[in-house]
Amino acid sequence: MAALQHPQSFNLSHPNDPFKPKLYSPTSSKNSKHNPRKTQLVVCKKTTNEEPWKEKKLGFVDYDKGKHQLSVHVSGLRKNDIPKHYRLRVESDRFQKDWTISEVVQRILKLNHWNDIEGLLNHWVGRFARKNFPILIREITQTGSLEHSVHIFRWMKHQKNYCSRIDIYNMMIRLHARHNQTDQARGLFFEMKEWRCKPNAETYNALINAHGRAGQWRWALNIMEDMLRAAIPxxxxxxxxxxxxxxxxxxxxxxxxxxxxxxxxxxxxxxxxxxxxxxxxxxxxxxxxxxxxxxxxKGTKIRPDTITLNIVIYCLVKLGQYGEAIDIFNSMREKRAECRPDIVTFTSLIHLYSVCGQIEDCKAVFNSMLAEGLRPNIVSYNALIGAYASHGMSGKALSVFNDIKLNGFRPDVVSYTSLLNAYGRAQNPEKAREIFNLMKQNNWKPNVVSYNALIDAYGSNGLLTEAVEVLREMEQNGVQPNIVSICILLAACGRCSQKVKIDSILSAAKLRGIELNTVAYNSAIGSYMNVGEYEKALALYRSMRKKKVKPDSVTYNVLISGCCKMSKYNEAIEFIDEMMELKVPLSKELYSSVICSYSKLGRLTEAESMFTAMKMAGCCPDVITYTTMIHAYSAADNWEKASALFQEMEMNNVQPDIIACSALMRAFNKGCQPSKILTLAEFMRDKKIPYSDAIFFEMVSACSILRDWRTTVNLIKMIEPSLPVISVGLLNQLLHSIGKSGKIDTMMKLFYKIMATGAEISFSTYSILLKNLLVAGNWRKYIEVLQWMEDAGIQPSIGMYRSIFSFAQKSSGAKYAAVIQERIESFKRKSSYQISTSKLDDSLLLAPASIDAIEALNGNLIQV
Structure with missing residues (x-):
């Protein structure tokens, strides 16, 4: 606003000049009454033309191909809007193009970084309008192209009409923050100060965001302090x-x-x-x-949005609260207007079902996402591949992998690694190696996770040498192994029973400066336990405690269960006491190991107490825990509690398996409840639980006690297909049961079938056969079986010959006694035994064990 004495001097301006001042009469002024002198007040206002800066949306739809495109067009100041002397300069130059800002951006994006971007910009008429520069930077930075933006910004600073602006620097700093180029963003911040361009709150916000993206939170705090010192709120x-x-x-x-x-x-x-x-x-x-x-x-007035609920679902999945996570997802679908599920929501749900093992539901969620009109991204596809990979479903994982390429995406390192893992879990390490090589052929550099997946593919399939070679290849390619690599190799050594390799891998980890964590110690201790190296496992555990690496429930589960396998039950109790002192939370597996230790030592009270504590802690016992307790009650000859526990297992929807049923049958046999065994066998048939050798052994014993010949015959028919592979204990029990019932012909027919299968027959089997033949008085078959034993290379004992000799003396006359005596003398010469005939009673010490002893031995073998 200015007071002018000669307003007529403005008449020289163009009549359409937008900058022409407006004249106001002094009579219109509020202060005219107090000002006796008549003057004119002229206000110079610049009219702003907003038309060049309006954004026009342009749409394109191709119904045939099912494609659509939406773009925003900004014109900017054109040739007619630039100053006159610039306009005269470019009018006669045919190389000067009157492009819009959007056209300039499109032409620049078509150029590569090595092309002459500055040459194209120098052909643009709009460069003479300073106001076009911030709009040009805004449009090019919105595309996310960092290289083109840097070229334009550098060109812009060399223009004579350029003036540094805060908004231009702010946009460039934000763009560098998006590309995690923190140093360049900080350099722009200092550069704008040199250009005497004072940073504002938006500048500091962009710089804090840049350091936050790079994880440099201390720098972000320092920038905040600088902002406060600059008096910027x-x-x-x-x-x-x-x-x-x-x-x-x-x-x-x-x-x-x-x-x-x-x-x-x-x-x-x-x-x-x-x-x-x-x-x-x-x-x-x-x-x-x-x-x-x-x-x-929830207590505030702020309502959660989709991002909020996505984070909550993720946390619920991590805590294992799957039901609550699904409830939130369902509520989001019901309230679509407020919190509509997005791709992140569906991807989190795919991960949820993958963790739960419900793979079919993963695919159902993926299909629901498609039905909702959401286009899956690469993360969603990778989540589905990972779900299939976790269960070794390589065929379906490959199908999803191919869908990625069909839908216009390029598989990334995660996609290849997940597919590689799928083949590894499917016990196909050769195919896993092919995927690994394919990843490198497609210009993807394998990361440490990819190498670890390949190591696990070899190690989990017993190919330890190949797994170690992958570790060496990993280091040669500049990828340093981490603690996961060591854990995988240690676990592989335990599976392959390689004692020396465990020591080598631990030494290699020490040389590379890899500190063992709890998981690594657990893998090493478990590997030593698997190969029977208890002392080394114990030494490693002591080293773990000395280095103040806190053991967890897995550590003690490995130690206690390993001690139980090696029958070191007292040592297992010591580990239990240490675990209680450290107040280590007990897992389901650890409860089972502790209960097993107490039961094996006959400490039933402690086992029962631990089982009760397990249920009170909210840790639902599984079939292994129930089976352990049934074994404990069986050892204590308490079939009533064992049976009650079995019924409790059914009530809690825990499906019994073969081992649980055989444990209960053993308890019934020890408690003289053979009829309950046959009832349990009917239950197994209804539940489609297959019979094992241990089950058949208990059933045959029950039939023998009940003298149930018909059921025994049915059992023989069921066992016949698996005669070559049945255990010695079951074979002996079956022959003994048939022979005890007096069915000698049936017993011999079964024996012939066993011999016809080529199964190896032991000394104890012949002993049972001979005893039953002797009781039946069939001495001819008895002598024939003795001959079979000698032909099979199994030397009969003196007691076997003396038994038939005594039988011959008492029941068959001197003729057969002489034949048997001749056989005995022949056997004595072959065996180089000098046994005096006056010490016949002493020779009985060489007789085979009694049938009852054999039954006890067979029972122990079945338990093992």
Whole structure:
């Protein structure tokens, strides 16, 4: 506004000049009455033409191909809008093009970084309008092309009409932050100061965001302090960026401190703040705290959005609260207007069902996502491949992998690694190696996870040498192995029973500076236990305690179960006492190992107490735990409690298996309850639980006690197909049961069938056969069986000959006694035994064990 004495001097301007001042009469002034002098007040206002900056949306739809495209077009200042002397300069130049800003951006994006971008910009007429520069930077940065943006910004600074602006620098800093180029963003910050362009709150926000993306949260805090020293008040966005910088690095405590300071400074949190705090808890693996914060958030007036609920679902899955996660997902689908499920939601649900082992539901969720009109991204496809890979379903994983390429995506390292893992779990390491090589052929560099998956593919299939070769290849290619690599190799050594390799791998980890964590110690201790190296496992456990690496439930489960396998039950109890002192939380597997240790030592009271504590702790016993307790009651000759426990298992929907049923049958046999064994066999048939040798052994024993010949015959028919592979204990029990019933012909027919299968017959089997023949008085077959034994290379005992000799003396006359005596003398000469005939009673010491002893021995073999 200016007071001019000669307003007529403005008449020289163009009549359509937009900058022409407007004249106001002094009579129209409010202060005209107090001003006796008549003057004119002229206000110079610049009319702003917003038409060049309006965004016009242009759409394109191809119904035949099912494609659509939406673009935003910005014109900017054109040839007619630039100053006159520039307009005259370019009018006669046919190389000067009057492009719009959007056309310039499109032409630049078509160029490669080595093309002459500056040459194209020098042909643009709009470069003479300074106001086009910030719009051009805005349009090119929105495309995300960093190289083109840097070229344009460098060209722009060399233009004579360029003037540094805060918004241009802010856009460039944000773009560098998106590409995680923190140093360049910081360089732009210092450069704008050199150009005397004072940073504002938006500048500091962009710089804090850049350092937050790079995980440099301490730098972000320092930038916040600089902002305060510059007397620039932080906004809510500033605090949100700072909280995000701390939280994304896992420093959730620092994030809470900033949030508290934000509230103290009078800047209230909004929905974005709450989401960032929840994300900070998620990044710091504080899932329970995240759920508690969500409950507090419900008490505010801020309603959660899709991002909030996605974080909550993720935390619930990590805590194993799958039902609550599904409830939230269902509520999101019911309230579509407020929180519509997005791709992240469906992907989290795929991961949920994968963890639960419900693979078919994973595919159903994926199909539901397609039905909702959402286009899956590469993360969704990878989640589905990972679900199939976790169960070794390589065929379906490959099908999803091919769908990625069919739908226009390019498989990434995660896709290849998941498929590789699928083939490894499917026991096809050769195919896993093919996928690994294919990944490198497609210009993807394998990371440490990819190498670990290939090591596991070889190691889990017993190819330890190949697994070690992959480790060497990994190091040669510049990828350093981590603790997971060591754990996989240690577990593979345990499976392959390679004692020396375990020591070598531990030494290799030490040389590479890889400190063993709890998981690594567990793998090494478990491997030593698997190969029977108890002392080395114990030494490693002591080293673990000495280095203050805290053992967990897996550690003690490995130690206690390993001691039980090696019958070191007293040592197992010592580990239990140490575990109780450290207050290690007991897992389901650990409870079972502890109960087994107590039961094997006959400490039934402690076993029962631990079993009760397990149920009170909310840890539902599984079939292994129930079977362990049934074994304990069986050892204590308490078939009533064993039977009650079996019924409890059914009531709790725990499906009994072969081992549980055989344990209960043994308890029934020891408790003289043979009829209950046959009832249990009927139950197994109804439940389609297959019979094993142990089951047949108990059933044959029960039939023998009940003298149930018909059931025995049926059992023989069931056993006949598997005669070549049945155990010695079951074979002996079956022959003894038939012979005891007096069915000698049936017994011999069964024996002939066994011999016809080529099964190896032991000395104890011949002993049972001979005893039953002798009781039946069939001495001719008796002598024939003795001959079979000699032909089979099994030397009969003196007691066998003396038994038939005594029988011949008493029942068959001197003729057969002489034949038997001749056989005895021949046997004495072959065996080089000098046994005096006056010491016949002493020779009985060489007789085979009694049938009862054999039955006890066979029973022990079955238990083993």
């Amino acid at each position: 932080p906004s809510r966005s500033t605090y949100n960026n700072l909280i995000n910088a701390c939280g994304s690095s896992g420093n959730w405590r620092e994030a809470l401190k900033v949030c508290k300071k934000m509230t103290e400074n009078g800047v209230g949190p909004d929905l974005v703040t709450h989401n960032i705090v929840l994300s900070a808890y998620k990044s710091g693996a504080q899932y329970s705290k995240a759920l508690s914060y969500f409950e507090l958030m």
